[in-house]
Structure formats: structure tokens, C-alpha cells
Amino acid sequence: MMNSEFFQNLPLPELKWSKFITKQCRLDAIRGLEKVRQGRLSNSQYISRVKTSIAETHMVxxxxxxxxxxxxxxxxxxxxxxxxxxxxxxxxxxxxxxxxxxxxxxxxxxxxxxxxxxxxxxxxxxxxxxxxxxxxxxxxxxxxxxxxxxxxxxxxxxxxxxxxxxxxxxxxxxxxxxxxxxxxxxxxxxxxxxxxxxxxxxxxxxxxxxxxxxxxxxxxxxxxxxxxxxxxxxxxxxxxxxxxxxxxxxxxxxxxxxxxxxxxxxxxxxxxxxxxxxxxxxxxxxxxxxxxxxxxxxxxxxxxxxxxxxxxxxxxxxxxxxxxxxxxxxxxxxxxxxxxxxxxxxxxxxxxxxxxxxxxxxxxxxxxxxxxxxxxxxxxxxxxxxxxxxxxxxxxxxxxxxxNIEEDEIEDIVPTKKAKGPTCDDWSSDED
CATH class of the missing domain: 2.130.10.10 (YVTN repeat-like/Quinoprotein amine dehydrogenase)
Known part of the structure; x- marks a missing residue:
């Protein structure tokens, strides 16, 4: 069974982008997660595969x-x-x-x-x-x-x-x-x-x-x-x-x-x-x-x-x-x-x-x-x-x-509170 420390060691730029990056990773690296869960692949081997998937996609x-x-x-x-x-x-x-x-x-x-x-x-x-x-x-x-x-x-x-x-x-x-x-x-x-x-x-x-x-x-x-x-x-x-x-x-x-x-x-x-x-x-x-x-x-x-x-x-x-x-x-x-x-x-x-x-x-x-x-x-x-x-x-x-993620994509990944104006309050009314 994988623990939380394993995911913290993944080579991702920031934790808040992990959901977005996981969607973009190569399919074979994602399949490795199931092998890790089954004990067929060690944590270090899986991390190495993810690093390879990242390192072979360079662009200027x-x-x-x-x-x-x-x-x-x-x-x-x-x-x-x-x-x-x-x-x-x-x-x-x-x-x-x-x-x-x-x-x-x-x-x-x-x-x-x-x-x-x-x-x-x-x-x-x-x-x-x-x-x-x-x-x-x-x-x-x-x-x-x-x-x-x-x-x-x-x-x-x-x-x-x-x-x-x-x-x-x-x-x-x-x-x-x-x-x-x-x-x-x-x-x-x-x-x-x-x-x-x-x-x-x-x-x-x-x-x-x-x-x-x-x-x-x-x-x-x-x-x-x-x-x-x-x-x-x-x-x-x-x-x-x-x-x-x-x-x-x-x-x-x-x-x-x-x-x-x-x-x-x-x-x-x-x-x-x-x-x-x-x-x-x-x-x-x-x-x-x-x-x-x-x-x-x-x-x-x-x-x-x-x-x-x-x-x-x-x-x-x-x-x-x-x-x-x-x-x-x-x-x-x-x-x-x-x-x-x-x-x-x-x-x-x-x-x-x-x-x-x-x-x-x-x-x-x-x-x-x-x-x-x-x-x-x-x-x-x-x-x-x-x-x-x-x-x-x-x-x-x-x-x-x-x-280069757009602001709406950022909100999908990390929900943020919208800033309130100086005249806004925390009260709400069904009649408004």
C-alpha cells in the first residue's frame, strides 16, 4: 500500500499542479501506479519512470x-x-x-x-x-x-x-x-x-x-x-x-x-x-x-x-x-x-x-x-x-x-476565494 510520503517525492514542480500534470503524463507511467499498488513495482522504480516521461518531452x-x-x-x-x-x-x-x-x-x-x-x-x-x-x-x-x-x-x-x-x-x-x-x-x-x-x-x-x-x-x-x-x-x-x-x-x-x-x-x-x-x-x-x-x-x-x-x-x-x-x-x-x-x-x-x-x-x-x-x-x-x-x-x-495555465484552469485545480469589494458584506438574503 502506498503512503502519502510516496506522492510527495514525485518529481512535480509544485503540489498544486499535481492534478493537472497527472492528466498529461504518459499512459505507461500512469499504469505503473496499479503495479505499485499490487507490489509488482517499487516506489523508486515508478518515480524513475515518471522522471523519464518528463525528461523526454523537452521543448525550447x-x-x-x-x-x-x-x-x-x-x-x-x-x-x-x-x-x-x-x-x-x-x-x-x-x-x-x-x-x-x-x-x-x-x-x-x-x-x-x-x-x-x-x-x-x-x-x-x-x-x-x-x-x-x-x-x-x-x-x-x-x-x-x-x-x-x-x-x-x-x-x-x-x-x-x-x-x-x-x-x-x-x-x-x-x-x-x-x-x-x-x-x-x-x-x-x-x-x-x-x-x-x-x-x-x-x-x-x-x-x-x-x-x-x-x-x-x-x-x-x-x-x-x-x-x-x-x-x-x-x-x-x-x-x-x-x-x-x-x-x-x-x-x-x-x-x-x-x-x-x-x-x-x-x-x-x-x-x-x-x-x-x-x-x-x-x-x-x-x-x-x-x-x-x-x-x-x-x-x-x-x-x-x-x-x-x-x-x-x-x-x-x-x-x-x-x-x-x-x-x-x-x-x-x-x-x-x-x-x-x-x-x-x-x-x-x-x-x-x-x-x-x-x-x-x-x-x-x-x-x-x-x-x-x-x-x-x-x-x-x-x-x-x-x-x-x-x-x-x-x-x-x-x-x-x-x-501557461489559464485562470479558470487554476481555479479547477486549486479553488480560491474571490476577493470582496469594500462595500460587500458576509450577509446573504434569499430575497436579494
Missing amino acids: TDRIFQQKEQIGSSHVTHADLDSVDNQYLLCGMSDGGVAIYDVNSQTADGEIPIVGLVPGGRRGSHKNKVDCVQWYPADAGLFTTSCQDDRLKVWDPNRMKPVDQFKLDCKICHHHMSPVASKHSLIAAGGDSGDVILCDLRTGSCTHRLHGHQDAASVIQWAPRNQHILATGGRDQTIRFWDVRSSRGCLQLLDMDNASPEVVHMRKRRKILTVAHRSRVTSLCFTRDGLWLLSFGYDGELKLWNSSTGENAMIEFSEIYTELKNNVKMAVSYQTTPDLVYLPSKSRILVYELFSGKLVNVLNGHLMTVNGVVYNPRNYDLYSYGTDRNCLVWKPRLFVETQ
């Missing part, structure tokens, strides 16, 4: 990001949302600048306000476009930026000034900090030389390098379950797993064909490289539980890998088109069943179910190529950015509809 909203004069001629190249409060969106700009938006606030004009800005060309900014930005995972007290000017900078967001920097001997393609690290404070940076350089925030020095890629290490991701495991993708079409505690080579090379050990051994003898994609790897993303790794390449293929065994799940995703040789940022939903993947494809964003490969939604709104998308697990919002200089906010259709 009229909310816009505040555009200062200094950044009006540039566009966002990379973005990251702080993982503590899910409130501050950090954006790297094409002119080398950095901007921070408060996505939970709005100005008098209805714009998402800028709370921190360093325009390109100013002191402290990068010389080239910013290729990667990331908040410090433990809190929003630091953030890092990198670009092709061989500088990895550490910033104080309160003063919007760099407090430290790592000068490397190669151009930096991408960097990442572990979201679960407690025994180290390493930043893994992928260089165009093929090396992965580990920089220590505590000592301010580069500890050691991981050698293996035959071309640039274009994308880096720490595993969310193990603070010492690192996944890297390169222009040599390979994806490698590393243990930073080990001095030997990579732990594993992912094979797109799931070849047998005999075939792998034969490849090593003939010096044939085991590849994960038919072209350069442009994006890596772990699921929140760390059990699966998603990869996307310039060959237009999205692949799902078992992060424990390294096997290709062989999920058939529909054909995806890409125009970007540079990195693409994709996103995965949180606490949904099944998980959803949001992947930019030219000027659109494609939404897939993780384990079936089913295309459940196509988000159209950008005029030119989309560079990336960020998922907000707190309110299901999506933030996308592209070369058309637009940053768009996407909300689930159910939440958008509740904000």
Missing part, C-alpha cells in the same frame, strides 16, 4: 541568457554546471573569455543574469577560444579553463581572476577533474602530442604523464565510481582506460568489434591498432552510476560500453550527423528508467533511450551547429549552445504547460 522556452556588449560578438564553446547546487552555469567563450550565469534567477527583463564575466582580450583571459571549462567538483569555489595556448588556468569565481596556472609543453585539447576524488586532486589534461598530463592542484606541478595515444588525446573523463580510473579518447580512433596509480601502460583498449583474445593477440603481433571508432573520438560521457560509458566520434556513431568489461553493447542508434571535428558535449539524464542521452547533431539535439537506442525526441531551435548540451538534474532543464551565438533553455513540456 523563451528564457534567454543576458548578453553583455563585450560578449555579443562571441559564442559559447564549452559549458559546465556546478554539481553542488546546480545553479551556476560556467561558459567558455570563443574569444577567450569566461562567463558565469545564475540559472535559478532572472532579471527584470526575464533574462538569466551574468554573475561573473571576463571578456576576451582582457587581462587573465585566454588568447584563443576556450576549449574546456569545469567547476571544482567539491564546491563552486574554484573552476578551471584550458585552450590551445598551452595554459590550464585555475580561477577564483568570486574575484573572476586566475589564482594559478599550469604551463604545459603542448596544446591542451581537453581536461577533467574526478567527481569523486578524496585521495588526490589531479587534473587530467589531454595534449595534442598524445600524452595525458596529470596536474596536481595541491602542489601546483605536473606529477607524471600517460603515454599511449598515437595522436592527440582529444577528450578526457574520470570514472564516477573509482577515483583512480581514467578514460581517454583520441584522434587515433582509440579509447583507453588508465589506472593513474600504475606506471605501466593503459589498462584496456576498447574494441568496437569485441574481438576474441586470439584476434587481439594477432593484432599486437602485426602491430594493428585496436580502435573504438572509425574516426577521431569527439565525446566521452559516463552514466551517473559509472557502469556505462558513452562515446561519440566524427564517424557519426554513438556507442555504449560496459565500463567494467570494456565490451561494446552493440546498441543500434539511428544515424547521427556531425559537422564538428572538435569536441562535442553530450549529456545523460539522472535517476531515470531508462536513462536518456542528449546528443547534438548539426543544428538539432537528439534524445535516445540508453539501452534500446530508440529515438524519443528531436529538439529543434538552433540555427547553426550545436556545440554541446548540459543537463540540470534538479529541475530537468537543458542548456544548449552553438555557433549561432545562442544559448537556449529547454524545459519538459509538462512544466511549460503548467506555467
Whole structure:
């Protein structure tokens, strides 16, 4: 038997809209209520299904990001949302600048306000476009930026000034900090030389390098379950797993064909490289539980890998088109069943179910190529950015509809007392 606390945990924007939203939910999610009542489905499983129903119905909203004069001629190249409060969106700009938006606030004009800005060309900014930005995972007290000017900078967001920097001997393609690290404070940076350089925030020095890629290490991701495991993708079409505690080579090379050990051994003898994609790897993303790794390449293929065994799940995703040789940022939903993947494809964003490969939604709104998308697990919002200089906010259709309910619909949901005039009293008469 379900209790009242179960309904309070449902992912609805406000309790007073619950009746309206229930009428709009997908039929399969509503049928789950009967399964919960019969004990065939747990409360958490049902909530995950409802979250999935909400998360696959995004539509573009009229909310816009505040555009200062200094950044009006540039566009966002990379973005990251702080993982503590899910409130501050950090954006790297094409002119080398950095901007921070408060996505939970709005100005008098209805714009998402800028709370921190360093325009390109100013002191402290990068010389080239910013290729990667990331908040410090433990809190929003630091953030890092990198670009092709061989500088990895550490910033104080309160003063919007760099407090430290790592000068490397190669151009930096991408960097990442572990979201679960407690025994180290390493930043893994992928260089165009093929090396992965580990920089220590505590000592301010580069500890050691991981050698293996035959071309640039274009994308880096720490595993969310193990603070010492690192996944890297390169222009040599390979994806490698590393243990930073080990001095030997990579732990594993992912094979797109799931070849047998005999075939792998034969490849090593003939010096044939085991590849994960038919072209350069442009994006890596772990699921929140760390059990699966998603990869996307310039060959237009999205692949799902078992992060424990390294096997290709062989999920058939529909054909995806890409125009970007540079990195693409994709996103995965949180606490949904099944998980959803949001992947930019030219000027659109494609939404897939993780384990079936089913295309459940196509988000159209950008005029030119989309560079990336960020998922907000707190309110299901999506933030996308592209070369058309637009940053768009996407909300689930159910939440958008509740904000546009007419007054008569509101009274049907929440009965309200009509205001009385100054000359009205509480007396009534049948003769009137």
C-alpha cells in the first residue's frame, strides 16, 4: 500500500499542479501506479519512470541568457554546471573569455543574469577560444579553463581572476577533474602530442604523464565510481582506460568489434591498432552510476560500453550527423528508467533511450551547429549552445504547460476565494 510520503517525492514542480500534470503524463507511467499498488513495482522504480516521461518531452522556452556588449560578438564553446547546487552555469567563450550565469534567477527583463564575466582580450583571459571549462567538483569555489595556448588556468569565481596556472609543453585539447576524488586532486589534461598530463592542484606541478595515444588525446573523463580510473579518447580512433596509480601502460583498449583474445593477440603481433571508432573520438560521457560509458566520434556513431568489461553493447542508434571535428558535449539524464542521452547533431539535439537506442525526441531551435548540451538534474532543464551565438533553455513540456495555465484552469485545480469589494458584506438574503 502506498503512503502519502510516496506522492510527495514525485518529481512535480509544485503540489498544486499535481492534478493537472497527472492528466498529461504518459499512459505507461500512469499504469505503473496499479503495479505499485499490487507490489509488482517499487516506489523508486515508478518515480524513475515518471522522471523519464518528463525528461523526454523537452521543448525550447523563451528564457534567454543576458548578453553583455563585450560578449555579443562571441559564442559559447564549452559549458559546465556546478554539481553542488546546480545553479551556476560556467561558459567558455570563443574569444577567450569566461562567463558565469545564475540559472535559478532572472532579471527584470526575464533574462538569466551574468554573475561573473571576463571578456576576451582582457587581462587573465585566454588568447584563443576556450576549449574546456569545469567547476571544482567539491564546491563552486574554484573552476578551471584550458585552450590551445598551452595554459590550464585555475580561477577564483568570486574575484573572476586566475589564482594559478599550469604551463604545459603542448596544446591542451581537453581536461577533467574526478567527481569523486578524496585521495588526490589531479587534473587530467589531454595534449595534442598524445600524452595525458596529470596536474596536481595541491602542489601546483605536473606529477607524471600517460603515454599511449598515437595522436592527440582529444577528450578526457574520470570514472564516477573509482577515483583512480581514467578514460581517454583520441584522434587515433582509440579509447583507453588508465589506472593513474600504475606506471605501466593503459589498462584496456576498447574494441568496437569485441574481438576474441586470439584476434587481439594477432593484432599486437602485426602491430594493428585496436580502435573504438572509425574516426577521431569527439565525446566521452559516463552514466551517473559509472557502469556505462558513452562515446561519440566524427564517424557519426554513438556507442555504449560496459565500463567494467570494456565490451561494446552493440546498441543500434539511428544515424547521427556531425559537422564538428572538435569536441562535442553530450549529456545523460539522472535517476531515470531508462536513462536518456542528449546528443547534438548539426543544428538539432537528439534524445535516445540508453539501452534500446530508440529515438524519443528531436529538439529543434538552433540555427547553426550545436556545440554541446548540459543537463540540470534538479529541475530537468537543458542548456544548449552553438555557433549561432545562442544559448537556449529547454524545459519538459509538462512544466511549460503548467506555467501557461489559464485562470479558470487554476481555479479547477486549486479553488480560491474571490476577493470582496469594500462595500460587500458576509450577509446573504434569499430575497436579494
